[in-house]
Amino acid sequence: MSEHKVRKTASSAANERGEPRSEQAYRYIIDAIKEGTLPPGTRVREVDLAERTGLSRTPVREALNRLQLEGLVANDPARGTIITELDHGMISELYAMREVLEGTAAGLAARHASEVEIAFLREINERDAQLTDTLDLVRNNKLFHSTLYRCAHNRYLLKMLHSLQESMMLLGPSTLAKPGRAEAARREHNAIIESMEKRDSKAAEQLARQHIREAYKEARGIFWRALTCKPGHRVP
Numbered sequence: 150m151s152e153h154k155v156r157k158t159a160s161s162a163a164n165e166r167g168e169p170r171s172e173q174a175y176r177y178i179i180d181a182i183k184e185g186t187l188p189p190g191t192r193v194r195e196v197d198l199a200e201r202t203g204l205s206r207t208p209v210r211e212a213l214n215r216l217q218l219e220g221l222v223a224n225d226p227a228r229g230t231i232i233t234e235l236d237h238g239m240i241s242e243l244y245a246m247r248e249v250l251e252g253t254a255a256g257l258a259a260r261h262a263s264e265v266e267i268a269f270l271r272e273i274n275e276r277d278a279q280l281t282d283t284l285d286l287v288r289n290n291k292l293f294h295s296t297l298y299r300c301a302h303n304r305y306l307l308k309m310l311h312s313l314q315e316s317m318m319l320l321g322p323s324t325l326a327k328p329g330r331a332e333a334a335r336r337e338h339n340a341i342i343e344s345m346e347k348r349d350s351k352a353a354e355q356l357a358r359q360h361i362r363e364a365y366k367e368a369r370g371i372f373w374r375a376l377t378c379k380p381g382h383r384v385p
Contacts, residue, residue, distance in 0.1 A: 175215055240320070244362075251357050256351065297341070
């Protein structure tokens with residue numbers, strides 16, 4: 150897509166939906182992080198983003214300030230404003246919170262999800278077996294987890310989980326890209342669904358927690374492999 154078309158799309162979308170321009174700039178940056186066009190560590194400049202979106206620098210600045218408060222943008226002494234890079238401690242903290250929140254969601258879902266909702270979760274998980282492309286697997290996995298969140302029927306928990314998902318965008322490559330992980334995740338999802346069908350909230354919570362711990366092991370491995378490949382890195 151040409152630069153002209155990008156500017157036209159961003160500015161026209163703001164007008165059509167009647168959104169504040171700062172919100173449009175915010176959504177543009179969020180989408181770019183999700184799509185990988187603004188990966189962690191990328192320097193972001195107001196003037197460049199204004200050029201890409203067709204918006205003025207003021208709403209772009211407001212969007213960057215908001216993203217900084219949310220932890221998605223940071224100020225680096227050497228590089229200036231960048232998309233936040235997670236270190237090992239931050240990844241550990243992120244998965245610790247994910248384990249707590251998703252475990253709680255699964256436990257509540259075992260109590261409150263309707264039969265239709267549980268059937269839909271099983272349909273999503275079974276669809277996973279037909280997918281081979283990593284991007285499709287990632288999308289289906291996100292659908293499974295977002296559906297599980299809604300099955301908890303707790304609006305406040307849902308809000309916290311959505312906020313956590315924003316930070317998860319900074320993790321980089323999906324753990325599902327590792328050979329065998331997609332199949333293991335599908336089995337773990339199936340165990341959670343079975344516990345929900347039995348209305349066993351304790352088992353559902355524990356299985357969901359274990360599922361996140363397994364994902365963390367893979368994410369930690371990806372982090373250290375990427376770190377050792379960085380120029381200048383020295384193994385202790």
